[in-house]
Amino acid sequence: MPLKRSLVQRELDDSSSDDDDYVIFSAAQIVHTYSNAKRSHGGSVLGHRVLYRDRKGGHERMFQDYLAVNPTYTPEIFRRRYRMSRDLFVRIMNAVEAHDDYFVRKRNAANTLGLSCFQKVTAAFRMITYGVPADATDEYVRIGESTVLESLCRFVAAVVDIFEDEYLRYTNESDTARLLAMGERRGFPGMLGSIDCMHWAWKNCPYEKQGQYKGHVEKPTIILEAVASHNLWIWHAFFGMPGSHNDINVLHRSPLFENLAEGTAP
Structure with missing residues (x-):
């Protein structure tokens, strides 16, 4: 399947006209798409019109806006826009x-001179953070649609490769002891974390599946179950259950207690 019509592309194609809706795609889907997509850069295409985007100027303006010694926008504005x-x-x-x-x-x-890492990563972050379509960042970042999609897939794959061992893992014995001590100090002895579920709106849900994905929320949703400690470190995440389920149904199907039931927990 060509990258242009990949899973990410199909999810984002119809989302350019409504800023209030959200587009749902998971890191696993993106990595899977990137791993299986066949990309071929065959050189120039006959009749293809080249759009001069001033990539160098775009990078310089972005750098001055956010990363310069005296940036145009303050660190507080950076945090608000980049989350x-x-x-x-x-x-x-x-x-x-x-x-x-x-x-x-x-x-x-x-x-x-091609696009900088700052431009490619910014485009990927904007798609992940705000759920915007691939071509929505072109005017500011100066990056084409197909390049945004490839940057997004490569970015997610790189983040998983780099940070998986530290941030995408189960708790070990030292983590468990630290979390128990932390909970006891805060008045909750025996507590490892707080669990809750939230609903993510699925804008492009197929019509035939909307009944399955609608619950107490009017729109079709997908449920995320997460466990976090007080410092917002997420220790467990289970995503993908239809929005018609309640929290107990999700808990019964999640792998949260599997290692405890199998006797492999710390």
Whole structure:
């Protein structure tokens, strides 16, 4: 399946006209799509019109806006727009650039300077954070639709490869002891974390499945079950149950207590 018509593309095609709706896609779907997509860069296409986007100027303006010594927008505005601190963003961006050569800025055969890592990662973050379609970032980031989709897939795959061992893992014995001590200090002895479910709206839900995915929320939704400690560290996440289920139904189907039942828990 060509990348242009990949799963991510189909999910995002119809979402450009409504800012109030959300588009749902999971990291697992993106990584799966990226791993199985066949990308072929066959050179110039006869009759293809080249759009001059001033990529260099776009990078310079973005850099001055957010990453310069005296940026146009303050760190507080950066956090509001990127949903994270500037230091955390720079850490992730540098790690992804070092992990995948795709994000390193290069010159093409015509000696034209390509997109920077900052531009590609920003486009990926905007899609993940705000659920916007692939071409919605072009005017500011100066990046084409197909490049945004490839950047998104590569970015998610790189983040999983880099941070999986530290941030995408089960609790170990030291984690369990620390969480129990933390809960006891805060007046909740024996507590490992707080569990809850939330509903994510599925804008492009097929009509024949909407009854299954509608519950107490008017729109079709997909449920996310998560366990977090007081510092917002997520220790468990289970995503994908139809919105017609309640929290107890989701808990019965989630793998939260599997390792405890199997005797493999710390």
